[in-house]
Amino acid sequence: DAMVIQNPRYQVTQFGKPVTLSCSQTLNHNVMYWYQQKSSQAPKLLFHYYDKDFNNEADTPDNFQSRRPNTSFCFLDIRSPGLGDAAMYLCATSRGQGGAEAFFGQGTRLTVV
């Protein structure tokens, strides 16, 4: 019954080695979000898509990129991970119009070694 699915749940990558995290949804929602959450902190929005329209947060580093090839899938690419990028990465979706509830996946915990 999982509606927002993130893969993998745990990812270990080397310093500087590109890594891609994936998110898929079965809700047919217009909006897909990527958040970064560090320990004991609030989720921090990196960017979001409304359909194919990409919205980057002003303080999101260029090291973070995203792709949304279709409604169901969204990817987070970290081009050159640094130690400071180790975090939980959360994908969420919402309808956009009308109802505004956002539903999250289980997250991908990224470790940079």
Add this chain to the structure above:
Amino acid sequence: QKEVEQDPGPLSVPEGAIVSLNCTYSNSAFQYFMWYRQYSRKGPELLMYTYSSGNKEDGRFTAQVDKSSKYISLFIRDSQPSDSATYLCAMKAPLGDGNNRLAFGKGNQVVVIP
């Protein structure tokens, strides 16, 4: 002033007590208010969703929104050890250019002691 303020101090209560959590916010455009529960190493789970001002009850959970004071609350009655988690408030403005973003509070860690 941060957009959403939530006192992150850990909260320990005995089983059966009422848990009271709250957030304040500064953006008067916020219309949608949510409470999420997050267990350790898991994604946030939507608990309560409220549109504009008012109260909403769902089982042991009650969400209140006071837009005039820019203040929202979550109450958990008859708290259980399984309620031990971090509770995050989140809010959003109506759909519009750049307004799909969900703003979060820092979260409250709640521990219910058996």
